[in-house]
Amino acid sequence: MQVKELNDIINECRRFAKNEIRDQALEADLNPSPETVNTIWSKSAKLDIPSLLLPEIYGGAGYPALCGALVLDAFSSECAGIASVFAHHFAACMPLIDSLSDSCETYSTRIARMEGHGASPAAVIFSEEEGDGELVLMEKENTLMLTGITQPVGNTCRGGFWCIFANDPIQKNGVTCIFPDPDKIKNAFGKETRLPGLKINPFRQLHFQDFPINAAEIIGERGKSADLLKTTRAAFFGFVSAMAMGCTRSAYQKAFAYAEQRYQFGNTIIHHQEIQRMLGAMLMKLQMGTAGYTRLFSEERLHLPCSVPDPKLVKSCCTDMALEIILDAVQIHGGYGYMHEYGLEKIMRDVKVLQLLGGSNPYHHVRAIAEQL
Amino acid sequence: MDEKDLKYGLFADAPDLVDTIPALGKLKKACPAYISRAEKAQCIARKFAREEMLPRVLAIDTRCSKDPQYVDWDLWRKANDLKLNIAAVPVKMGGLGWSALDNAVLVEELSSVCLANAANITFNTFGLLGALVECKTDIVLNIIRMMVDAQKKGEPLFWSWAITEPSAGTDMEDGEAMAQMKASTSARKVPGGYRLNGTKCFITNGSLAHYVIATIPMDPSHPKESMATFFVPTTTKGFSVGRIERKCGQKASQTAEIFFDDVFVPEENLWEPPGRGLRHTREILSITRGYIGLCGVAMARGALDHCIRFANQKKRNGHMLLDEDWVKFAIADMMKDIMAVRAACYNFAIALDTSHIWSLFEKLPIKASLKILPGKMILGDALLNLSRLKPVRLLGSKYKGSIVSDRMVEKFVTEGSALKVAGTDLAVRVGSRVLDIVGLEGMAYDLGMEKYFRDAKVTQIYEGSNQANRIDLFHNTIGTLR
Numbered sequence: 001m002q003v004k005e006l007n008d009i010i011n012e013c014r015r016f017a018k019n020e021i022r023d024q025a026l027e028a029d030l031n032p033s034p035e036t037v038n039t040i041w042s043k044s045a046k047l048d049i050p051s052l053l054l055p056e057i058y059g060g061a062g063y064p065a066l067c068g069a070l071v072l073d074a075f076s077s078e079c080a081g082i083a084s085v086f087a088h089h090f091a092a093c094m095p096l097i098d099s100l101s102d103s104c105e106t107y108s109t110r111i112a113r114m115e116g117h118g119a120s121p122a123a124v125i126f127s128e129e130e131g132d133g134e135l136v137l138m139e140k141e142n143t144l145m146l147t148g149i150t151q152p153v154g155n156t157c158r159g160g161f162w163c164i165f166a167n168d169p170i171q172k173n174g175v176t177c178i179f180p181d182p183d184k185i186k187n188a189f190g191k192e193t194r195l196p197g198l199k200i201n202p203f204r205q206l207h208f209q210d211f212p213i214n215a216a217e218i219i220g221e222r223g224k225s226a227d228l229l230k231t232t233r234a235a236f237f238g239f240v241s242a243m244a245m246g247c248t249r250s251a252y253q254k255a256f257a258y259a260e261q262r263y264q265f266g267n268t269i270i271h272h273q274e275i276q277r278m279l280g281a282m283l284m285k286l287q288m289g290t291a292g293y294t295r296l297f298s299e300e301r302l303h304l305p306c307s308v309p310d311p312k313l314v315k316s317c318c319t320d321m322a323l324e325i326i327l328d329a330v331q332i333h334g335g336y337g338y339m340h341e342y343g344l345e346k347i348m349r350d351v352k353v354l355q356l357l358g359g360s361n362p363y364h365h366v367r368a369i370a371e372q373l
Numbered sequence: 374m375d376e377k378d379l380k381y382g383l384f385a386d387a388p389d390l391v392d393t394i395p396a397l398g399k400l401k402k403a404c405p406a407y408i409s410r411a412e413k414a415q416c417i418a419r420k421f422a423r424e425e426m427l428p429r430v431l432a433i434d435t436r437c438s439k440d441p442q443y444v445d446w447d448l449w450r451k452a453n454d455l456k457l458n459i460a461a462v463p464v465k466m467g468g469l470g471w472s473a474l475d476n477a478v479l480v481e482e483l484s485s486v487c488l489a490n491a492a493n494i495t496f497n498t499f500g501l502l503g504a505l506v507e508c509k510t511d512i513v514l515n516i517i518r519m520m521v522d523a524q525k526k527g528e529p530l531f532w533s534w535a536i537t538e539p540s541a542g543t544d545m546e547d548g549e550a551m552a553q554m555k556a557s558t559s560a561r562k563v564p565g566g567y568r569l570n571g572t573k574c575f576i577t578n579g580s581l582a583h584y585v586i587a588t589i590p591m592d593p594s595h596p597k598e599s600m601a602t603f604f605v606p607t608t609t610k611g612f613s614v615g616r617i618e619r620k621c622g623q624k625a626s627q628t629a630e631i632f633f634d635d636v637f638v639p640e641e642n643l644w645e646p647p648g649r650g651l652r653h654t655r656e657i658l659s660i661t662r663g664y665i666g667l668c669g670v671a672m673a674r675g676a677l678d679h680c681i682r683f684a685n686q687k688k689r690n691g692h693m694l695l696d697e698d699w700v701k702f703a704i705a706d707m708m709k710d711i712m713a714v715r716a717a718c719y720n721f722a723i724a725l726d727t728s729h730i731w732s733l734f735e736k737l738p739i740k741a742s743l744k745i746l747p748g749k750m751i752l753g754d755a756l757l758n759l760s761r762l763k764p765v766r767l768l769g770s771k772y773k774g775s776i777v778s779d780r781m782v783e784k785f786v787t788e789g790s791a792l793k794v795a796g797t798d799l800a801v802r803v804g805s806r807v808l809d810i811v812g813l814e815g816m817a818y819d820l821g822m823e824k825y826f827r828d829a830k831v832t833q834i835y836e837g838s839n840q841a842n843r844i845d846l847f848h849n850t851i852g853t854l855r
Contacts (some may be wrong), residue, residue, distance in 0.1 A: 152813045194818030196827055264543055274840060327812035330830060334542050334838055335575040338621050338831045345621035359811045366699050367708050
């Protein structure tokens with residue numbers, strides 16, 4: 001894909017975010033309403049955003065995952081909560097991209113045409129390896145049953161498709177990808193996990209106890225979706241990174257603009273060296289984070305030790321840096337940064353949730369090394 | 374709580390003040406009554422925090438999210454019944470006679486559960502602290518009498534300290550900055566008093582206050598030289614409350630905009646004359662910044678105590694989350710920071726008792742008066758009338774001035790600034806880090822941990838931004854040597 005084409009998409013999405021999301025963001029945070037998401041979702045369909053990543057042969061736009069990340073970056077600069085709805089949807093679409101099975105065609109076509117469950121944002125669930133959050137697919141009395149309690153997941157209550165990755169003891173380290181009937185999933189809903197950020201996107205845990213799964217609901221071959229999981233999870237980490245950078249891009253710009261007009265200690269504060277240092281550090285993190293997540297989606301790999309980005313570490317780095325950026329952006333705004341109408345404190349809450357999305361960062365650091373042993 | 378609960382910190386069965394700050398053990402041998410009272414204060418404060426505050430702080434937070442004007446008066450009354458809002462007032466006058474150390478214990482225990490609700494209870498001391506700066510006897514006695522009367526009647530009495538202006542936050546707290554500030558308020562002399570005009574913002578309890586202590590310049594073109602401090606009943610014509618802010622956290626503590634529209638202040642309510650306003654602010658800061666540092670430590674402690682309890686009950690990778698090595702290291706790392714800053718904060722509180730305003734209560738004339746005079750007489754009309762005589766007023770002021778010098782105020786500002794930065798940075802760091810441990814599930818609103826993160830951030834901003842505190846720290850130490 002040409003850089004010009006990517007930049008055109010970025011510009012188009014930034015325009016869309018400015019026109020359709022900006023004015024909704026603070027109200028959506030204060031009084032989250034499904035209607036807000038539905039309206040934005042429907043309007044985004046006119047730009048083919050819900051089907052952005054799906055194959056062209058099924059009616060999708062056929063764009064690469066990087067494109068999805070750039071869309072999320074642009075949307076997050078106005079509201080990370082809204083962007084997170086798209087992020088979960090994009091991740092749920094990932095298993096449909098490479099596989100050419102009939103079921104993939106069905107799901108992709110419905111999303112592209114905005115038909116039935118395809119008209120609503122899809123959701124994705126990754127099973128934990130062991131312990132709380134683990135989902136297991138097992139055969140009981142000739143029926144496949146899903147059991148386990150998930151971590152809090154987004155895009156609940158939206159009515160779209162569900163993409164679930166479950167551990168499957170049919171083989172060692174087996175993983176199965178399932179697209180169960182969305183109407184049945186509602187029975188598994190736990191109560192809403194009231195998170196401090198991304199409020200427009202309701203998160204909740206799902207409780208599966210001997211939840212029946214039909215063979216037709218399985219994507220690909222049973223137990224052999226470990227690679228699909230890896231690809232989908234990697235994309236999701238990239239999407240979270242893009243959102244973290246998108247919302248702090250906005251925070252940095254707001255902090256810069258505020259520092260240019262706020263008078264303190266005899267001058268506008270942007271002329272104070274310590275404020276320049278803070279803004280400079282924010283800019284550094286923003287540039288490195290953006291480079292990191294865009295690089296993650298690049299297929300070019302250098303033969304340099306430690307130069308291939310590990311998706312979970314990119315997510316970890318981007319979200320950690322995003323938190324540092326937003327904490328400083330709030331600080332530069334002083335008391336105003338802590339007040340709702342300035343929108344900075346909302347970004348701070350949103351970023352803290354992004355930091356934990358897909359697993360907490362210190363644990364990712366541990367895993368990055370443990371996996372090499 | 375179930376059987377898996379760890380009895381640690383906030384959830385410990387027994388008070389642990391001396392156990393957790395070993396230096397107090399040594400001090401207990403030298404001053405048993407001083408430390409025993411602090412231990413007793415911890416028992417009372419922790420019981421109140423755990424049994425009265427903890428079960429309802431989330432409900433209050435939720436309610437205040439919808440309605441920023443909401444106050445849980447039932448909780449306030451329970452604190453009032455225990456006299457926690459007049460704890461610093463001497464026993465003979467009707468208070469608890471709690472020292473700076475005892476008040477530190479109170480602030481820590483309450484803030485470890487919820488700083489916003491703690492503020493509604495303990496910030497009542499503002500009135501007393503403000504009066505004690507100039508220490509005019511009639512003002513001090515009158516303020517104490519009002520506080521004690523209100524407590525007895527079970528009626529709220531709130532004080533606000535109005536410093537910040539829309540275009541001047543840090544500038545109101547630093548001499549060099551104040552000289553160049555753009556004031557949003559002004560005062561002018563009129564027969565019999567002063568007229569105040571302008572806007573103050575981000576005023577804690579500004580919407581609840583019965584009295585406001587306002588720092589306002591007489592000449593906005595020369596703010597530092599003309600800054601004065603006024604005592605303003607909020608029933609005065611021309612005083613009004615604007616917007617109550619919708620904040621990220623600390624929602625139970627109201628933050629408001631207040632307006633002065635030609636508010637008349639009689640001569641006797643000029644607490645600090647023009648040119649002394651900054652000094653008044655600095656003396657208040659010399660006390661409060663250290664306490665805010667302790668509030669930060671308390672929030673860090675509360676967040677960590679919740680996190681430890683959660684991690685002990687949550688299964689990960691076939692064992693408890695608390696058994697993960699990285700979790701143990703992270704917790705230990707946070708504990709060492711909390712222990713270090715907490716010990717420094719208590720050191721500061723003891724120094725307040727030894728050398729700052731609290732030492733006044735230990736001086737012979739005050740101590741003897743409190744001992745000899747009957748309780749009713751101390752706050753009676755006769756003594757109040759006597760205290761209004763000019764020589765008596767001046768004597769009080771002069772005597773206090775001999776104890777708390779300008780130099781000492783700046784010394785405490787320096788120490789307090791260091792603690793404020795250390796404690797509040799810690800609150801934000803720990804508030805965030807515990808969420809990394811407990812993950813999305815532990816971040817759920819109902820578990821109360823995310824609230825610490827939301828509440829913590831503003832502590833780095835108020836009481837002088839942490840940048841302003843660093844400037845004070847440098848100027849008052851290295852800066853004086855150059």
